[in-house]
Amino acid sequence: MKATGVVRRIDDLGRVVIPKEIRRTMRIRNGEPLEIYVDREGEVILKKYAPISELSNYAQEYADSLNEALGLAVCIADHDEIIAVSGIAKKDLLRKGLSSELEEVVSSKKSILINHDHSLDNDGRISVKNSAASPIIVNNEAIGAVIITSKDQTNLGDLEKKLADTAASFLAKQMGAKS
Incomplete structure (x- = not known):
């Protein structure tokens, strides 16, 4: 997996901001659903949800x-x-x-x-x-x-x-x- 060099903190409500550069590259728009996975190594994976x-x-x-x-x-x-x-x-x-x-x-x-x-x-x-x-x-x-x-x-x-x-x-x- 590529490291992006961007670090974000989780806020009091459990939210994390996905950096604009990543949203633009991945073509993630506001309000678009994401799937959340946890792999065997414990990494959290966000994937664009395409029904x-x-x-x-x-x-x-x-x-x-x-x-x-x-x-x-x-x-x-x-x-x-x-x-x-x-x-x-x-x-x-x-x-x-x-x-x-x-x-x-x-x-x-x-x-x-x-x-x-x-x-x-x-x-x-x-x-x-x-x-x-x-x-x-x-x-x-x-x-x-x-x-x-x-x-x-x-x-x-x-x-x-x-x-x-x-x-x-x-x-x-x-x-x-x-x-």
């Missing part, structure tokens, strides 16, 4: 099914990283951060069609031509997104957008059933 990651196997099966039916690439993401990929090399996208354009889909809670060259990941390595993206919303909170995309000139339209909406709604219902 949709509980459904990652299920999300992968759904992405595979959509890919088979449409012949288009499908990605399913939590609020800031891709957790399921089908139709594009998984090693290139799995666990990569979302591009800022796709992060905006999640935060805006609105489905969109993107009909220009854009990146799926925050590194800008995976460029695609068109995408239909729909946020996964549980209890009025956006927890991820379903992205149907094309690397070629295939135009995506209302059908792909509705399929992304349907997939997002279905995964949201599954998340609601788990809580």
Whole structure:
């Protein structure tokens, strides 16, 4: 584990402040839930809580099914990283951060069609031509997104957008059933 060189004291209420540099690096936002673990050596581990990651196997099966039916690439993401990929090399996208354009889909809670060259990941390595993206919303909170995309000139339209909406709604219902 990397040492950060930052020391914080626990206050009277048992709270500790996570330094701004670490929050920025780890993309931890105000009000975002964290999981707390204690490992065998007694170290306390804070991990960003991503509720949709509980459904990652299920999300992968759904992405595979959509890919088979449409012949288009499908990605399913939590609020800031891709957790399921089908139709594009998984090693290139799995666990990569979302591009800022796709992060905006999640935060805006609105489905969109993107009909220009854009990146799926925050590194800008995976460029695609068109995408239909729909946020996964549980209890009025956006927890991820379903992205149907094309690397070629295939135009995506209302059908792909509705399929992304349907997939997002279905995964949201599954998340609601788990809580």
